Amino acid sequence: MSEPLLTVADSLKDRARAALGSRNLILVGLMGAGKSSVGRIVASQLGIPFIDSDHEIERVSRMTIAELFAAYGEDEFRALETRVMKRLLKSGPRVVSTGGGAFVNERTRRHIKRGGLSVWLKADLDVLWERVNKRDTRPLLKTESPKQTLENLMNARYPIYAQADLTVLSRDVRKEIMADEVLKAVIEAQKENTAS
Ligand SMILES: Nc1ncnc2c1ncn2[C@@H]1O[C@H](COP(=O)(O)OP(=O)(O)OP(=O)(O)O)[C@@H](O)[C@H]1O
Numbered sequence: 417m418s419e420p421l422l423t424v425a426d427s428l429k430d431r432a433r434a435a436l437g438s439r440n441l442i443l444v445g446l447m448g449a450g451k452s453s454v455g456r457i458v459a460s461q462l463g464i465p466f467i468d469s470d471h472e473i474e475r476v477s478r479m480t481i482a483e484l485f486a487a488y489g490e491d492e493f494r495a496l497e498t499r500v501m502k503r504l505l506k507s508g509p510r511v512v513s514t515g516g517g518a519f520v521n522e523r524t525r526r527h528i529k530r531g532g533l534s535v536w537l538k539a540d541l542d543v544l545w546e547r548v549n550k551r552d553t554r555p556l557l558k559t560e561s562p563k564q565t566l567e568n569l570m571n572a573r574y575p576i577y578a579q580a581d582l583t584v585l586s587r588d589v590r591k592e593i594m595a596d597e598v599l600k601a602v603i604e605a606q607k608e609n610t611a612s
């Protein structure tokens with residue numbers, strides 16, 4: 417009997433899973449880039465656990481991110497984020513979607529760099545703004561001019577996100593397509609690694 421044919425989608429998942437090995441896949445980028453929603457799909461495609469660091473912080477603190485910022489301020493939030501990320505990245509493979517500021521914090525970035533393969537979901541201002549202006553749950557955007565604040569964050573943070581191992585452009589296409597692009601980037605990175 418002949419072997420069943422692998423579909424293109426199966427081979428993409430399988431090749432990305434093999435390329436990742438026991439490393440974690442960590443999604444970084446600005447608010448609205450799609451880290452949480454795309455990360456969840458990527459994890460399900462790879463058949464490995466998915467964890468969102470913002471959700472994990474809310475779970476352990478039993479507070480929302482907005483409540484944490486209001487009660488303790490951003491510095492305490494960052495300290496908690498560093499501890500949570502360190503713990504989440506201790507073993508793998510997992511897909512870990514980070515909060516928008518995680519990779520910007522030097523200590524957290526060090527844990528991410530040690531903990532696996534980082535992917536920057538890079539989006540332009542209009543794409544991000546369209547997505548984030550629908551909800552007012554993000555404390556850093558509670559300003560007089562949230563779109564300008566978002567642009568300032570882009571200018572400050574993009575050079576830092578650029579230190580991620582891989583970059584995938586986050587566009588207005590279906591989340592499943594974005595997830596496939598992340599899988600392809602993981603495969604490409606492995607090819608380049610073995611070629612060099
Ligand atoms: N490719 C996409 N196409 C359309 N909508 C998207 C896409 N990716 C994400 N979204 C939507 O944009 C919003 C923000 O996405 P998501 O929460 O995944 O971003 P995030 O990077 O995790 O942001 P944060 O840093 O605030 O957690 C959500 O409503 C999500 O459904």
Ligand SMILES: O=C(O)C1=C[C@@H](O)[C@@H](O)[C@H](O)C1
Pocket residue numbers: 446447470481514515516517518554555556
């Ligand atoms: O960009 C940021 O600094 C943040 C993004 C969110 O995911 C949350 O982690 C929090 O609102 C801070």
Ligand SMILES: [Mg+2]
Pocket residue numbers: 451452453468470513514515
């Ligand atoms: Mg998120």
